[in-house]
Amino acid sequence: MKLFLIAGEPSGDNLGAALMAGLRELMPDVEFIGVGGSAMAAQGLESRFPMEELSLMGLWEVLPKYRALKARIAETAQAVADARPDALITIDSPDFCLRVARQARALWPGLRTVHYVAPSVWAWRSGRAKKMAEVIDHVLAILPFEPPLMQAAGMSCDFVGHPVVAEPVAGQAEAEAFRAANDIAPDQPLILCLPGSRRTEVSRLGPRFDEAMMRLRDRVPEIRVVIPTVHGVSGLVRDMARRWPTAPVVVENPQERRAAFAAADLALAASGTVSLDLAANNVPMVIGYDVAPLSRLILRLMLKTDTVTLVNLVSETRAVPEFLGGDCQPGPMSQALFCLLEHPEDRGEQIAAMNLTMERLGRGGEAPGLRAARSVLNYLSSAPRPR
Numbered sequence: 001m002k003l004f005l006i007a008g009e010p011s012g013d014n015l016g017a018a019l020m021a022g023l024r025e026l027m028p029d030v031e032f033i034g035v036g037g038s039a040m041a042a043q044g045l046e047s048r049f050p051m052e053e054l055s056l057m058g059l060w061e062v063l064p065k066y067r068a069l070k071a072r073i074a075e076t077a078q079a080v081a082d083a084r085p086d087a088l089i090t091i092d093s094p095d096f097c098l099r100v101a102r103q104a105r106a107l108w109p110g111l112r113t114v115h116y117v118a119p120s121v122w123a124w125r126s127g128r129a130k131k132m133a134e135v136i137d138h139v140l141a142i143l144p145f146e147p148p149l150m151q152a153a154g155m156s157c158d159f160v161g162h163p164v165v166a167e168p169v170a171g172q173a174e175a176e177a178f179r180a181a182n183d184i185a186p187d188q189p190l191i192l193c194l195p196g197s198r199r200t201e202v203s204r205l206g207p208r209f210d211e212a213m214m215r216l217r218d219r220v221p222e223i224r225v226v227i228p229t230v231h232g233v234s235g236l237v238r239d240m241a242r243r244w245p246t247a248p249v250v251v252e253n254p255q256e257r258r259a260a261f262a263a264a265d266l267a268l269a270a271s272g273t274v275s276l277d278l279a280a281n282n283v284p285m286v287i288g289y290d291v292a293p294l295s296r297l298i299l300r301l302m303l304k305t306d307t308v309t310l311v312n313l314v315s316e317t318r319a320v321p322e323f324l325g326g327d328c329q330p331g332p333m334s335q336a337l338f339c340l341l342e343h344p345e346d347r348g349e350q351i352a353a354m355n356l357t358m359e360r361l362g363r364g365g366e367a368p369g370l371r372a373a374r375s376v377l378n379y380l381s382s383a384p385r386p387r
Contacts, residue, residue: 001027001380004085005034005045006076006100008054008093013037015116015163016091018369019140019376020045026373033083035076048079054096069096077103080111087380092117094132101135112383114376116140118150118157126304129153138379140372143314144360158375161362164276166369170255170262178259182226182249189223189341191216192260192267192283193248194274195237197229201270202236204290209268210240211330212288216337217246224249226264228257266340266347268333271308275320276361279311279354284347286321286336290328300325311350311357319353 003023007016017039023030024043032044037051053072077100080088088104088111090097097115105111118141119128126149132139133154141147142162150157170178176186184190193213195205213225225248229237234252241248251260261281269275271289278285287309290296307313309320321336323329340346362368 001029002031002033002083002085003087003089003376004080004083005032005036005040005089005091006093006097007036007040007051007091008096009051010037010039011163012091012093012117013039013051015369015372016040016045016089017043018163018166018367019089019091019116019372020369022367022370022373023376025370026377033079033085034089048076054093072096073099073103076100077107080104081107084108085111086385087112087114087376089114089116089376090136091115094119094128098132098135105135112137112380114138114140114379116372117142118146121149121153129155137383138375140375142361142368143310145313156379158371158378160371160375161365161368162276163368164273164280165358165361165363165365166367167277167280168258169280170258172262174259175263178256178263182224184224184249184263189220189266190260190264191223191225191337192264192269192278193225193227194267194269195227195240196270196272197233197274199233199236202233202240204292205270205288205328206236206240208290208328208330208333209288210243212268212333212337213248214244215330215334219334219338220341226251226260228252228260266337268337271322271324273310275309275311276357279357280363282351282354284340284350285311286323286333286340288323288328288333290325296325311353314357314360315353317349317353317356319350 005016007013013036016036020043035047036045081104090101101113113136115136118139121129130153136155139150139155139157140160141157144159147157147159193209195202195209217223227237227248227250229252238250241250251257264283267278267283267285269285269287271287309322311320312318323333
């Protein structure tokens with residue numbers, strides 16, 4: 001069996017690597033070709049070009065390189081058609097991947113296609129599913145409520161589990177060692193501040209999160225703040241932290257980040273998948289997020305849900321307080337954190353919702369990569385072979 005895989009960003013690279021490992025476990029003689037990063041390379045994929053060329057899908061990042069990306073789409077589609085794989089598996093990055101799938105199928109109409117990570121049509125732009133169904137046959141969904149939405153659009157779809165349930169978490173010993181190494185007492189409230197992983201997010205949310213933490217510190221002087229960050233924005237985060245009377249602990253190393261999550265009591269976090277990382281560690285949270293004014297207006301008109309936090313959506317509760325758009329202000333966010341500190345029952349409600357979320361995302365079951373592999377093979381066994 002020969003499969004052509006395409007991933008366009010680090011999260012997709014990790015999903016692709018886990019899928020490849022699962023496929024090789026179930027079918028040892030499978031052959032992989034395509035585009036991916038270092039994780040997929042470790043599973044034996046020789047990428048046709050550096051995946052990093054595709055990791056810039058924001059409008060202002062894409063425009064200067066539009067012609068080069070357009071050429072890569074055409075080149076990759078031709079490579080798929082020439083290779084005649086048993087299937088094309090595209091992983092997230094729909095701006096690139098679905099264009100490749102469309103062009104490849106135009107060149108070779110018999111191509112079977114699988115897409116890993118369903119578009120968030122439950123939140124906005126529901127028409128994306130029907131458009132995707134024009135070029136995708138089967139979908140691997142990472143949220144349990146997505147299969148009926150994909151099936152209604154005309155694609156087969158399996159829920160295969162969310163990758164967060166397979167990610168390692170630090171234990172009690174590592175949490176205690178983290179507190180000791182940073183001079184944080186065992187009974188001292190430790191608050192995580194997570195203003196995002198993109199420069200635009202940190203620039204917009206950082207000052208508000210910073211002010212919310214300062215206000216909380218005025219009311220609870222003994223708190224300690226830890227800011228887990230990533231390399232691309234660590235400079236901005238460290239600049240933000242310099243004005244603190246008691247400097248926050250800034251951690252960038254992945255192992256330290258895991259230990260910080262395990263040691264934390266509460267978090268103030270940007271909306272996104274980080275809420276699931278917090279849920280995996282039973283860290284009660286307050287969510288804040290904002291975008292540029294025009295984008296805020298567009299999202300307000302298009303948003304189909306009353307919450308964007310995955311813990312709330314998957315658990316079918318509204319246990320996690322959100323402050324979105326114009327409501328993303330230091331005062332209300334600080335007050336919500338203070339209430340969580342003061343009211344154990346509110347923390348307990350969140351932790352119950354987090355545990356339910358992790359259970360529904362697949363914790364304790366078969367690894368998502370293996371479930372995804374099984375779904376791919378089941379689909380291929382039932383779909384007509386390409387000519």
